[in-house]
Amino acid sequence: MTWHRKHLLDIESLTADEITIVLDTARAFKAVGKRTIKKVPALRGKTVVNLFVEPSTRTRISFELAEQRLSADIINFSTEASSFKKGETLKDTARNLEALNADFIVIRHSASGTPHFLSRVLGAHVINAGDGAHEHPTQALLDAFTIREKKGKIAGLNVTILGDILYSRVARSDIWALTKLGAKVTLCGPSTLVPKTFEQMGCRVTHDVDEAIRDADIINLLRIQHERQRKTMFPSIGEYTQLFGLNKARLARTRPDALIMHPGPINRGVEIDSEIADCARSLILEQVTNGLAVRMAVLFLLNGGKGPQEVA
Amino acid sequence: MPETTVILDAVAIQRALTRIGHEIAERNEVSADVVLVGIPTGGVPLARQLGNILSEIWKQPVPVGTLDVSMHRDDLDQRAAPKIHPTIIPFDVTGKTVVLVDDVLFSGRTIRAAMDALNDFGRPRKIQLAVLVDRGHRELPIKADFVGKNVPTALEEKISLRLAENGEGEVLLERK
Numbered sequence A: 001m002t003w004h005r006k007h008l009l010d011i012e013s014l015t016a017d018e019i020t021i022v023l024d025t026a027r028a029f030k031a032v033g034k035r036t037i038k039k040v041p042a043l044r045g046k047t048v049v050n051l052f053v054e055p056s057t058r059t060r061i062s063f064e065l066a067e068q069r070l071s072a073d074i075i076n077f078s079t080e081a082s083s084f085k086k087g088e089t090l091k092d093t094a095r096n097l098e099a100l101n102a103d104f105i106v107i108r109h110s111a112s113g114t115p116h117f118l119s120r121v122l123g124a125h126v127i128n129a130g131d132g133a134h135e136h137p138t139q140a141l142l143d144a145f146t147i148r149e150k151k152g153k154i155a156g157l158n159v160t161i162l163g164d165i166l167y168s169r170v171a172r173s174d175i176w177a178l179t180k181l182g183a184k185v186t187l188c189g190p191s192t193l194v195p196k197t198f199e200q201m202g203c204r205v206t207h208d209v210d211e212a213i214r215d216a217d218i219i220n221l222l223r224i225q226h227e228r229q230r231k232t233m234f235p236s237i238g239e240y241t242q243l244f245g246l247n248k249a250r251l252a253r254t255r256p257d258a259l260i261m262h263p264g265p266i267n268r269g270v271e272i273d274s275e276i277a278d279c280a281r282s283l284i285l286e287q288v289t290n291g292l293a294v295r296m297a298v299l300f301l302l303n304g305g306k307g308p309q310e311v312a
Numbered sequence B: 001m002p003e004t005t006v007i008l009d010a011v012a013i014q015r016a017l018t019r020i021g022h023e024i025a026e027r028n029e030v031s032a033d034v035v036l037v038g039i040p041t042g043g044v045p046l047a048r049q050l051g052n053i054l055s056e057i058w059k060q061p062v063p064v065g066t067l068d069v070s071m072h073r074d075d076l077d078q079r080a081a082p083k084i085h086p087t088i089i090p091f092d093v094t095g096k097t098v099v100l101v102d103d104v105l106f107s108g109r110t111i112r113a114a115m116d117a118l119n120d121f122g123r124p125r126k127i128q129l130a131v132l133v134d135r136g137h138r139e140l141p142i143k144a145d146f147v148g149k150n151v152p153t154a155l156e157e158k159i160s161l162r163l164a165e166n167g168e169g170e171v172l173l174e175r176k
Helices: A016-032 A058-069 A090-099 A114-121 A137-151 A169-180 A196-201 A209-214 A237-244 A248-252 A284-303 B010-027 B043-058 B109-119
Strands: A047-052 A073-078 A104-109 A125-131 A158-162 A184-188 A204-206 A218-221 A259-261 B003-008 B034-038 B064-066 B097-105 B126-134 B146-150 B158-163 B169-175
Touching (some): A016 A137, A016 A284, A047 A090, A058 A137, A058 A284, A090 A104, A090 A114, A104 A284, A125 A284, A137 A169, A137 A218, A137 A259, A137 A284, A169 A184, B003 B010, B010 B146, B034 B043, B043 B064, B043 B126, B097 B158, B126 B158
Parallel strands (some): A047 A073, A104 A125, B097 B126
Antiparallel strands (some): B158 B169
16 A cells, blocks of 8 residues: 555545555654654755645644755745735735745645645645644644554544534544544534534534543543634633533543543643643643654655655 | 566575675674664565674674665655655664665665665764675665675566565566
8 A cells, every 4th residue: 555645635535544654654754853863855855835824833833843854945934924915816826836846835724625726726735734624634643643652553442522623623634534543433512513413424422521531542622713613602611611621520530541632722721621731641742743743754755756666 | 477586595595694794794803893784674684684693603792773764765756655664773873884784786776875864873984785686787886795696687677585584585586
């Protein structure tokens, strides 16, 4: 099984084998991060444009560092200092960047489907770094990587995703990735944010938090995406914390080997108790470390040409 | 109809490795400075076996590592991304004589990549190259220090090595 895709647009269209290739490749890149010289020449001479039309710290820095460690040349592009302010369309901006011979475009945009659109109009490799509430593929890959590394497997595990599912691209990508790899995914949160329609994606939906986390091997917490919610989806933050926040009392009722994940940024005291975020069962910082390795792996794999796999 | 010939059988492989082991010992007087590094996949079991042979000659353990070279290849954007194997070098290579071990020497590009990759781990005093089969067709100015068998081949022929963990195996030449 080899990787033959030109773009990474979503998890939905990937096969379980393809996801596994990324995870296996990422393992090698994680080892590179532990060396004295953390840089390899795999993307030497390639130009990567980081086109972040929606604010991002973690993902942008992670991609940037991944590109640097692969020896690529980088152009960073953010909305504040760009021609978007002058009324240029995304397509024109992207075409201009391509006219400078960019090889990769890493795109973050508030509109779902933007990366797919760019992949149709550009010749460069397109990587989705988060599009609206649709998908955030590299986050799902790093989550899967972290789970597999910690638990030794993914198939058969109970993974509970707790929080704002409706507006979360991380949730969608996670659901695709984890169910494809054989995990049993449970979604939980206020009924306004976790509609039953998500059952169509092959997971279980419940609004009883204690029941949702009781048998979980992994509890993945999501932030309330205020910026995407067009109306108030629940009465108050205080009530959300009381009903769905992960606190010590709730954690005491989970399995002792259940691990806690969060894609960040975390809101301490809202979806997660401050102490829990820092406890030994929390994988939050580990996820950040693994994110770098996964993004290096994605860039490395997409860079491959069409030729045969055989490497003597 | 592809025609397959056995170039080296298990006994011949063993004999070649034993000879290479003695050549390495002859060439390198300070045994404590020599480390072996196998290139995946074929070079890894060979390096391990050479390590055993040298340990017996020198009556002291010889460090053996594994070096993946795929991130340093010069053809990454011309073929599907290679599978990356783990790199395990549990010793400092700086100041050492590193003997790179591979199964087949062909264009020489893998060895160039290996020398680059090795640089990331330190500055060896010397790098030497041991291969089981040299099939010719070099594209770079690279030459092996220790060769099991020289096999003149045509470009379209294929050489494959089957080697089990215990060292049992054979080298095959396939004609299209």
